[in-house]
Amino acid sequence: MHRFANPTRFLKIASAVQPWIAGITVLLFGVGLYMAFFTAPPDYQQGESVRIMYVHVPAAWMGMFCYAAMAVASAVALIWKHPLADVAAKATAPVGAAFTFLSLVTGALWGKPMWGTWWVWDARLTSMLILLFLYIGYMALQGAFDDRARGAKASAILALVGAVNLPIIKFSVDWWNTLHQPASVIKMGGPSIHPDMLWPLLIMAVAFKTYYVWVLLVRIRQELTANKVRILRLKQVHGG
């Protein structure tokens, strides 16, 4: 893994891998969306509204996954001062925030017809909203310092402290009474959801994941190039 840690080598590999990831993402979305709309059956209780699940659940999973990735990268950056880890954490934040926002909005759009309300202040929904605020706080903190290194350090600490929210989100449906349904895919004893619904859900989930990798590669490349631009600008000022 350390071989890919060199920023220059990473840039080379990233630009080679990127078109493949892009192709896989488009393909997976094509298959996933087709299955979500045409092969997946309507739910016996929820009717066609259940199709919201195929974007709501992957978005929520990825909102949490991105935060976990951001926290791990932040830890690596703080402990080993790894040059790529900071960049990866920073590049992940807006993607994770977008996923979390989407899971909240699609959840509201699903909740209105099924629960009769757009929003309730229960544990799952509230902890997900806190996750969105953590992302926003992380991004705000990063830009709040004139010294970039200090901003990176402060936001990395925030990312680590905020990671305590992840198990709270995951287990909120078991620990507290909630309108939100309990886990039906990732749980003891295997998924309790029918394969006709599970497959489109999993394919959409993988599509969301490869989308994240795609955007992550682009954003890391941008950030590394921006670093090189800053160095050149300094050279111009001092050595020109």
Added chain:
Amino acid sequence: MADFFSMGGYGAYVWPSYGLCAVIMLALLIFSLRSLKTTEHTFERLKSETAPKINSKNKETPDGDEA
């Protein structure tokens, strides 16, 4: 066809869900790609500007580059 779009009466909830996901995810992707392009252009420009300057110090070109 109309059946498909009505989504059993839930069309007003299903389509906005998918539409918003498409809009936000495409916007983030396009914004990231364009930002990469712009930064790469800036880098190439700066590289070609600075390289000759560093090599030949006595060849000062008085072009006021404020930008």
